[in-house]
Amino acid sequence: MPHTPQQSLQPSAQQPSTAEIAALIDSQIGLEGPLLPILHAIQSAYGHVPQVAAPLIAEALNISRAEVHGVMSFYHDFRDVPAGRHVVRICRAEACQAVGGAALADAALERLGVAWHGTTANGAVTIEPVYCLGLCACGPAAMVDGALLGRVDFDRLDEILTEVGA
């Protein structure tokens, strides 16, 4: 930490080795309540938490694999498969809705031809809903990878999606 929760995937990092994951677990295990920091560290390195990680985490923390799965699946942030090369998050919450956020989100989904959480066929973009980015006085808000954007209109949205290769 600090880290960006959803980084674009490094192509070379698709087959993480057991040793690499063990090192990541080791880097966080001294903390009190280390499970979330471990999951964040792994996801930050690989863009997702690969399946091979669960038994290693379970072993290291002396909990069951089911518990690891239970925690991972509870939180929206953690993914067990890689996202697209870029993650675009659009705020769906009330303050953004008050300034046209819903129409903007619909336009984004239509342009990409996917539903929420979907990834475009070319693997360029995954689109996620987000419930508040704290930009409530300058909505509609969006986040592209780690970068925040305020007052996004249809033109700006189009630019963003073109930039990320959708």
Added chain:
Amino acid sequence: MKIYVPRDSAAKALGADAVAVALQVEADKRGLEIELIRTGTRGMIWLEPLVEVDRGTGREGFGPVAPSDVPALLDGTLAGLGPVEEIPFFARQTRLTFARCGLIDPLNLTEYEAHGGLAGLRRALGLSGEAIVDEVKLSGLRGRGGAGFPTGIKWDTVRMAKADRKYIVCNADEGDSGTFADRMIIEGDPFCLIEGMIIAGLGTGATKGFVYLRSEYPDAIAVMGEAIEIAYRAGVLGGDVLGSGSAFDLEVRVGAGAYVCGEETSLLNSLEGKRGVVRAKPPLPALEGAFGHPTVVNNVLSLATVPVIFEKGAAAYADFGMGRSKGTMPIQIAGNVKYGGLFETAFGLPLGDLVNEIAGGTASGRPVKAVQVGGPLGAYFAPSQFDTPFGYEEFDGAGGLIGHAGIVVFDDSADMLKMARFAMEFCAVESCGKCTPCRIGAVRGVETIDRIAQGDAAAVPLLTDLCETMKEGSLCALGGFTPYPVMSALTLFPDDFAATKEAAE
């Protein structure tokens, strides 16, 4: 010449970084020596990026500034806003918690001290735990996260608990739409939060703190982490706080996108590395909190207000406000408004003054239809209720809540049936699943509202009944308060629930 450009994420989302780069490039090109200082935001978001220039005669504001305005800005020909602190929106405020936000480089500890920082902590270091807690009780400070529980009483419970280990947990899981004050103070004045947490530790006997910060706030996470490192290096944090012999350690923990983790017991489970499900109370977190030890769980704003209480004295703080709502509240004005941002003021201002005067009405220029106060679990208010004074009891009496003091304004294009449906949908997405009224009720709620939308009038009493069940039977505020926006929308805007019905008939 000193030039101040905010580094707050709202300012950055509106292009502040590009303006800062353009300023440096243009100044270098001209051989002009400038001192570029990145600050937090003053909270006038409609003016962001708001650049302040000090040519030796005080800070003049310019905004919103685009990179293309930079040459004129340096020439002195760009039209300005005058002295920043005289802008009416700013001048009307009482800035206690946010006194330094936007004024200084948030990571400059020397500047922090020069503007009153650490004075509160130094005073607290000379007091007993009991005296510290008494001071907080005397200030009348109540939990700024939404529940409004007296902070001093919570601290006293932890202080009197016998345990070898106690914790201070800062709830920075600011998930409510329409609120951004926690983010703003962490990005703009993080030492203030650190100072407040150390004082909480001294008062209660806790030596370890966590800031549980949501992952949706990457900038705040970065600033908080840096501030903690700086505080350690300066001896503010660590085994010997300012040479006093008292210890306080602090860590940032990052959430993982679960709204419910803003609920304190769910947050504690998450901190411990578990699913963020809500715990039944009792036991109170004050007695059995993080890792089973006595724990203070306070909102960012509650903790960040503690230093000024100790700096200026509890009585001075309690002089602001009205009734049992003492002090100031940083109100966040959001949604469809002309002047959006953060407005810190003493409790008591009527809602209508906030919406029509301070916020300047809607950005769209259309009439205000509804105002949601207190986040996604807060009630909608209609203009007929605009005389309600901003205070805990006053809003409760009007069938709502002030929550974390976010107000979201909607113009007359808002469809309140859709907003009610969204409230149920959000509850269904974010429910932790532990209690049935919330887990099942929210899903049934969406379906029932869809029936109303299709013209089924019989579904209205069903929705009312369901809301009653959720309100009375849910374990925490997520299921328990979702009925607030739903029922207020249904009661105040019945036309939005009837129009489609008539059309269907």
